[in-house]
Amino acid sequence: MERVRGAGTVLVVLVVLGAPPAAGEELSGVFEDMAKHECHFINGTERVRFVERLIYNRQQYMHFDSDVGVYVGDTPYGEFQARYWNRIQERLDYFRAQVDTFCRHNYKVFTPFSVERRVPPSVSILLVPSSSQPGPGRLLCSVMDFYPAPVQVRWFQDGQELPEHVVATDVVPNGDWTYQVLVMLEIPPRRGVTSPCQVEHVSLEHPLSQQWEMPQDIVCSKILVGVGGFVLGLVFLVLGLGFYLREKRLSRRRLQPLPVASGPAGIPQSIPTQSSSYSTSFQNAKNYQTDLRTKKNQGDLRVKKNQMDLKAKKDWVDLRAKKNWGDLGTKKNERDLRTRKNRVDLRTKRNQTNLRAKENRGALRAKKNGTDVRVKKKQVELKDKTKQVDMRAKRNREI
Incomplete structure (x- = not known):
């Protein structure tokens, strides 16, 4: 139909x-x-x-x-x-x-x-970040600028359709006799797995399919993050193990008893030791330990700062996505207002046309009524003349 x-x-x-409201008052x-x-x-x-x-x-x-x-x-x-x-x-x-x-x-x-108009859709796939769910983000299939409105959008993964993990918006009019729809895949993308978005529309002879694969920069960034974490952990492990062995060696030297020898007068004398060198090395070890702790704290601060920067960037991306959705809603409202205004203009023009037609019909009726009055008047005059002629004829006959 x-x-x-x-x-x-x-x-x-x-x-x-009844009275018009004054400035600042609200309508009742x-x-x-x-x-x-x-x-x-x-x-x-x-x-x-x-x-x-x-x-x-x-x-x-x-x-x-x-x-x-x-x-x-x-x-x-x-x-x-x-x-x-x-x-x-x-x-x-x-x-x-x-x-x-x-x-x-x-x-x-x-x-x-x-009815006969056909506009094929344009299909694109975007990676949208998600703040509520972990992972690199979610895939969004954007189907834009098509007519008429009925359209079918399906997500596939490794040749199998995914009907249960898909969220779609309503078909939204653009205001220029075209429509758009957004369909999101809730399953996060994985490396090596293709996720095509297939669109079926009456303007297409064959279904239109758009594939998405994980970009190489995302894969490389994940590899670099893993390798960097492993190297950093290995460095901390080596430093900790070296510090532990050094402390253990120094503690053993401090616990050894010093040998005692008798002097020429029978006064015990201690054998000269390297206590000053030991204290110096102990102080150096303490300084080294302090430096290690300072560097570790600085590294922790850098990690926390990077985490805060990543979180701020993520929040900023979410805010930008919300703003884009808000802009889409504002554009839709503006298009609806234009459509309503156009409908009001069409109605006004039609009412004006009807009024002109009624005025023309009224003028025609008035002309017709005037013509009828003149005809009736002439008929009455003809009747009067006929009566006068008859009267004259009767008089002539009587004479």
Whole structure:
């Protein structure tokens, strides 16, 4: 079933209190009265149905269906209005004729860019960072600028479809008679595993597939991080082991007893030792240990600083992604506002055209009425002249 809708919207804002509000005051109430026109086509223009819907504050209170031919009330107030409008035969004839004058006529206009129009999609795959889940990120398949709206996007991995690990947005209109959709794969990418995104659309003769493989820079960065961590750990292990063996050797030398010898007067004398050299080496060892601790603390500070920088960069990327999503929402709202404005303009132009047509019909009726009055006047004059002629004839006969 092909369906083309022509809709016009008229917004009426009323103030409940009656007087216009002064500057700075808020409105006490806002009400919306909308008329919506629809054309339903079945098998082209073989069968056409025109529907007018009258809505007040998002509630339909009356509608006109060309298959029924009269207004039908959907609420008690709508039933009252339907009885009034059904008594105006000219209005009923006008809306019954909309099947041909509005629907079938506009079908020829809308068909080239609404029914027969085909715009193939453009497909790209992006690696989006994820702050809530570990890993390098998630794959996002972006399908842009296609028409009509129905489209099917599927993710594959090693030749198998992944229907359960996919999150997709709604098909979003761009405002220029094209659409877009985003489909994310929740499984993180792995090295050596291909993840193609396949798109099927009526404008494509064959499904369009876009593959993604992990870039070499990501693989190299992971290898470098692993090798750097291993080398750093090995250096700390060697330094710690050397420091432990040095301390153990120095402690053994300090615990050895010093030999005692007797002097010439029987006074015990100690054998000269290298205590000063030992104290100097011990102090050097302490200084070396202090330097090692200082270097280790500096290394820890650098690691913490790098971690904080990575976290800040990750937060910045998340903020930028959120901002991009917000910009997409803002653009969508602007497109919706433009579409609504265009619909209001179309409705206004149509109302102006209807007013001109009514004025022309009124002028034609006025001319017709003037002509009828002149004809009647001439008929009366002819009757009077006929009576006068008859009177004269009677007088002549009597004479």
